[in-house]
Amino acid sequence: MPDLIPILGYADEAIIVLFVLRSVVRRTGLDTIRRHWPGSDDGFTALCRLTGLG
Template identity: 70%
Template structure:
C-alpha cells in the first residue's frame, strides 16, 4: 500500500481494530436486553458486583477463576470501554455481556452452588440472575 512495512502494518492493525469495534457494536445491538429484562438487570447490578467481589475473594475456588473475577472487576472499574458508557443501552451492554461470560465460566468450573452461596441478594434476585444469564443451563 504505502511501500513501508511499518506503515502498512499500522494501517492494517487500525483497520482490523475498527472492523472488530463495528462487529462488537452490531452484536450488542442484536443481543441487548429488551424492556423488562433491561430493568431487571439494572436492579441486579449492585448485587452482581458484590457477588463478583465475594467470589474473587473466596480462597476455596481455583486460582484461575479468582484471577478471571479480579480481571473482570478491574475492567469494570476502568473508565475506558470499547463502547463509552454515555451511549444509551449499548454503553453498559458490553460490561453486562462480559459479566455474563465470566459468571458462566465460573459456574462451569466451580458449579452453580458456589455462585448461589455467595449471592448477596434475595432468592427472587438470584432467580432473575439465573434466567438472564442462563446460569442454570450451564450448571454441571
C-alpha cells in the same frame, strides 16, 4: 464502546458481566454458588436465568 453512545456504552459492560458470571457458575457449579449466595431466593433465580444455567 465509549459511553457516548447511550445504549451501547452500557450494553458492552453488561455483556462482559454476563459472560463472567456464566463462566464462574460453570466452573464452580450451581450448588457451590447457591451455598455461598448472600442474596434472596429471587436474586438467585435471576442469576440462574441470566446465566442460562439451572
